[in-house]
Amino acid sequence: KYRGIIFDLDGVICHTDKYHYQAWKQVADQLGIYFDETINNRLRGVSRMESFEIILERYDGAMSEEEKERYTAEKNEIYKELLKNMSPADLAPEVKATMDELRKRGLKLAIGSSSRNACFILGQLGLDGYFDAVSDGNQITHSKPDPEVFLLAAKLIHEKPEDCLVVEDARAGLMAAKAGGMDGAGIGDASDCELAAYHLKSFEELLEACNS
């Protein structure tokens, strides 16, 4: 049924939420802004600057664009330091085994991530060069829910959007898939999302979704 699978990275292939959280928390604390894990959940799939805008909803002052750039750059420095803790042990065996099986069945595999650190994270996980294509936050101008990152992924694997399935943990990502004319499979936080064609309880269930 599908010819290509496009995976979101953070929240699907690996879990970087705790590092995003710790890094944003340090910035929020400096500014005296209340920030917790529930607010952090709203940052899934959203770009770095848009994430900061969500955090600033609880900030009572004005902030110049220059300052916003400075704080988001600082968050990224902290985040990148934390990412150094990641290793191939952070890649769940069932995730790797499922992807290997999908590839064996002839499907092309791509990454469609809002993150500008996607390649670094893939390297940490030992997945350098594993995917047929990587479409990430460095190559796009509009982030999810805009479909740009997934349309680029489909183009890079030379498949039509309607022949691709997107795997996402964020509502914004499932909206992006739909806007791009692709089916979506929701996992984790997005597994119950009504926008998804498949509601995955585990990563392995993808194998059934691709058979159906």
Ligand code: B16
């Ligand atoms: P960066 P995904 C997204 O990745 C994260 O879910 C989101 O929380 C983050 O703000 C965004 O990447 C940008 O990340 O600061 O590394 O460029 O889920 O689309 O793989």
Ligand code: MG
């Ligand atoms: Mg995600």
